Amino acid sequence: MHKSLWMLMVAVVAAFALAACGGGGGGGGGGASTTIEIASDGENLAYDKKEFTVPTGQTITLTFRNTSTAQQHNIVIVKGGQDVASKVDEEAINAGPPDFLPADRTDIIAATRMLGPGASETITFTAPAPGEYYYICTYPAHFAGGMWGVMKVSP
Ligand SMILES: [Cu+2]
Numbered sequence: 702m703h704k705s706l707w708m709l710m711v712a713v714v715a716a717f718a719l720a721a722c723g724g725g726g727g728g729g730g731g732g733a734s735t736t737i738e739i740a741s742d743g744e745n746l747a748y749d750k751k752e753f754t755v756p757t758g759q760t761i762t763l764t765f766r767n768t769s770t771a772q773q774h775n776i777v778i779v780k781g782g783q784d785v786a787s788k789v790d791e792e793a794i795n796a797g798p799p800d801f802l803p804a805d806r807t808d809i810i811a812a813t814r815m816l817g818p819g820a821s822e823t824i825t826f827t828a829p830a831p832g833e834y835y836y837i838c839t840y841p842a843h844f845a846g847g848m849w850g851v852m853k854v855s856p
Contacts, residue, residue: 740766746846754853755828766821777812778836786835793839801839831856
């Protein structure tokens with residue numbers, strides 16, 4: 702009878718272990734994620750968010766919506782501040798349509814395609830080291846016209 706009690710305990714422990722595994726898998730584990738929604742500001746050459754903050758290392762799911770009825774827009778998050786943004790903008794204009802994105806993505810963290818009026822796209826990326834990163838629209842003259850913002854990455 703002592704042996705049967707021990708067998709029962711093994712069975713109970715196994716059941717708990719299975720339950721724990723199932724719960725962990727369904728909950729998404731420890732990898733936290735953040736969702737950001739950003740849009741163009743109507744017909745203005747601007748985003749509806751001038752800045753947003755994300756925690757470093759997290760998976761960011763960002764949805765950009767072009768709410769304009771006439772303009773094409775995208776969002777390109779660059780690996781730096783205004784100087785890097787200007788460099789990427791110049792490379793993007795040289796790359797030309799349809800997406801105005803340089804083939805060399807070295808200075809780019811994440812980018813949507815160039816979206817027509819009313820279109821949206823969701824992109825996923827990992828938040829980089831703490832700091833401030835510009836995001837810009839690379840349609841010609843939009844960045845210069847004020848279509849940019851700052852992604853702040855917190856420690
Ligand atoms: Cu634009």
